[in-house]
Amino acid sequence: MPRKDTLLILLFVLQAASTLAGRKVPESTVLTTDVAIVGGGASGTYAAIRLREDFNTSIVLxxxxxxxxxxxxxxxxxxxxxxxxxxxxxxxxxxxxxDFFARFGIALRPFASKRLTTVNIDVETGEQLKDYLSPNINATNEAFQRWLAIVSKYKTFLEPGYWNFPLSPDIPSDFLVPFEDFAKRHELEAAVPRILAISGVGYGGVRNPITLHLLQAFGASLTLDMLENQMFVPTGSNSLIYQRAHDFLGPDVLLSSTVKDVKRTSTAMTILVKQRDTEYIIKARRILYSAPPSLRNLSPFQPDEKEAAVFSTWAEDSEFVGIAKISCIPENYSINFIPSVAVPTNYLALKVRKDWPYSIRLDSTGPPGLGLFRIIVGANYTLSLDDVKNLVLEGTKRLEDAGTVTEECGVEFKSSSDHSRPQWKQTAEQLQSGLVQKLYGLQGYRGIWYVGYVWGAPYSSTIWAFTDTVLLKLLDDIKTDKSSSQKA
Ligand SMILES: Cc1cc2nc3c(=O)[nH]c(=O)nc-3n(C[C@H](O)[C@H](O)[C@H](O)COP(=O)(O)OP(=O)(O)OC[C@H]3O[C@@H](n4cnc5c(N)ncnc54)[C@H](O)[C@@H]3O)c2cc1C
Incomplete structure (x- = not known):
């Protein structure tokens, strides 16, 4: 016979537990909050600070x-x-x-990219493409002035987000034409190598995608700041602001944590989260979703048909960056693997899938004497980290075999990060059928609001500005159900 006090304890444990998807967790891991923020990158971290500190709204990130x-x-x-x-x-x-850097006391300085000697290499043979002619500085600047005039004209549709994006038939025809036609008509080719290098847009080629995707990736604010040398970096490191934000948010952040299951109504969310061996149940009024919106990432949120129909239109690219020590390439060089079809000045062919299914660049980083390079690898198909390492090893081996380098190519990978995520690659027809409006129609739908690179110009600063526009609507939404529950 169990003792009476044992029975009481058992009864207490049963009562002091919450359940989701058949999982019970003790009350100590049940967190009640206004907003559960999913994803702690640029948009999620910014939203967490703004909501908690400026809008007196509780969060779990x-x-x-x-x-x-x-x-x-x-x-x-x-x-x-x-x-x-x-x-x-x-x-x-x-x-x-x-302001965001200032609130964490982080000083800023102008960004100056490291001056490197670029060598263009035939991706197939490893030989130097001596006949490829990079556009000269005047041609590049003139093309960018034309690009600036175009992106400035469309800025209100695209920055910071797409709230004002027109419905068909008012979508500008420029948005819908293949980029190759548009670039040739406006003589933009000389700007293309830099657009591709800075924005990373165009894995799989830039000829056929509609011009909108390039306007999204390289918009007015980026073009202007680049032309006027206005870009900046924080002193210390780019991670510092996130470390300080984390220190500040303290226990409201659950790191190494994944969402396993979600029950949603439009006003109440119950979210099962796993952090190593601990399971949490988060009860929130709303979710702010800031992670890449692939169907895979969204599956625990149990998207309905309306949500799945929109999010299934994104194509997942691969993008990896890393640091490696590479013994055969001299320091202060940038090795750019390109297809020979780009010779002599075919800039629109720099990322054409049938000629070149992936993209590799190796940029010397310093400090002097250490032989370190930043690796940037991308493709419009799925790559694993091992695939990426193999591509780099094969690429450097080709340099050696072709006699382009004289040293043996030892490659020691030091660090890497997978930034693969869904990309805007939809067709003109999808745009004309109201895709942007359908996407934005999901804001607040069944209790989820969204921020992040998919929703507007994809740079940290524009993303933070867009996040502000969403937070105001999210707070109104919460206020509405607070006031209706008071009336009831
Ligand atoms: C290699 C690279 C270089 C870039 N360089 C610049 C630059 O110099 N300047 C600039 O302004 N922008 C740059 N960008 C653009 C950059 O993407 C944006 O600035 C910004 O980081 C995007 O913010 P975000 O919140 O949408 O996504 P991110 O900052 O990428 O954050 C998304 C977060 O979601 C998390 N996550 C992923 N999956 C899940 C999941 N299933 N559940 C929960 N969370 C998940 C991720 O771990 C991540 O923390 C660069 C992007 C890349 C990939």
């Missing part, structure tokens, strides 16, 4: 990685105790960016 910062990747060089940025490089002076 759920992030699968063991740190905040998303696309920021900082490598600490042990030999010199200095840092290298191999993810996000620099910031635009747009929207709330300067």
């Amino acid at each position: 759920i992030e699968p990685r063991p740190y905040l910062g998303g696309s920021v990747s900082t490598y600490l060089v042990p030999e010199t105790n200095t840092t290298l940025e191999f993810g996000v490089q620099s910031y635009l002076r747009y929207g709330p960016a300067l």
Whole structure:
């Protein structure tokens, strides 16, 4: 016979537990909050600080990685105790960016990219493509002035988000034409190598995708800040702001945590989260979703047909960045693997799938004497980290075999980060059928609000500005059900 006090304890444990998907968790791991934020990158971290500190709204931030910062990747060089940025490089002076750094006491300085000698290499043979002619500085600047006039004209549709995006038939025809036609008509070709290098857009080729995707990826604010040399970096490292935000948010952040299951109504969310061996149940009024919106990531949120129909239109690209020690390439060089079809000045062919299914660049980073390179690899199909390492090994081996380098090519991978995520690649027909309006129609639907790179110009500063527009609507939404429950 169990003793009476044992029975009482058992009864208490049963009462002091919450259940989701048949899982019971003790009351100590049941968290009640206004907003559960999913994803702790640029948009999620910014939203957490703004909601809690400026709008007196409680939050729990759920992030699968063991740190905040998303696309920021900082490598600490042990030999010199200095840092290298191999993810996000620099910031635009747009929207709330300067204030956000200032609130954490982080000083800023102008961004200056390292001057490197670029060598263009035939991706198939490893030989130097001596006949490929990079556009000269005047041609590049003139093309960018034309690009600036175009992106400025469309800025209100695209920055910081797509709230004002027109419905068909008012979508500008420029948005819907294949980029090759548009670039030739406006003589933009000389701007293309830099657009591709800075934005990373165009895995799988830029000829056929509609012009909208390039306007999204390289919009007015980026073009202007680039032309006027206005971009900046924080002193210290790009990770510093996220470390400080994390210190500040303290226990409201669940790192190394994944959402396993969600029950949603439009006003109440119950979210099962796993952090190592601990399971939490989070009871929230709303979810703010800031992670890449792939159907895979969204599956625990149990999207209905309306949500799945929109999110299934995104194509997942692969994008990896890393740091490696490469013995055969001299320091201060950038090795750019391109297809020979780009010779002599076919800039629109720099990323054409049938000629070149993936993209590799190896940029010397310093500090001097260590032989370190930033690796940037992308493709419009799925790559694993091992695939990426193999591509780099094969690429450097080809340099050696072709006699382009004289040293043996040892490659020692130091650090890497997977930034693969769904990309805007939809067709003109999808746009004309109201895709953007359907996407934005999901804001607040069944209790989820969304922020992040998919929803507007995809740079940290524009993303923070867009997040502000969503937070106001989210707070109104919460206020509405508070006031209706008071009336009831
Ligand atoms: C290599 C690279 C370089 C870039 N360089 C710059 C630059 O120099 N300047 C600039 O302004 N922008 C740059 N960007 C653009 C950058 O994407 C944005 O600035 C910004 O980081 C995007 O913010 P976000 O919140 O949408 O996504 P992220 O900052 O990427 O954050 C998304 C977060 O969601 C988390 N997550 C992923 N899956 C899940 C899941 N299933 N559940 C919960 N959370 C999940 C991720 O771990 C991540 O923390 C760069 C992007 C890349 C990939």
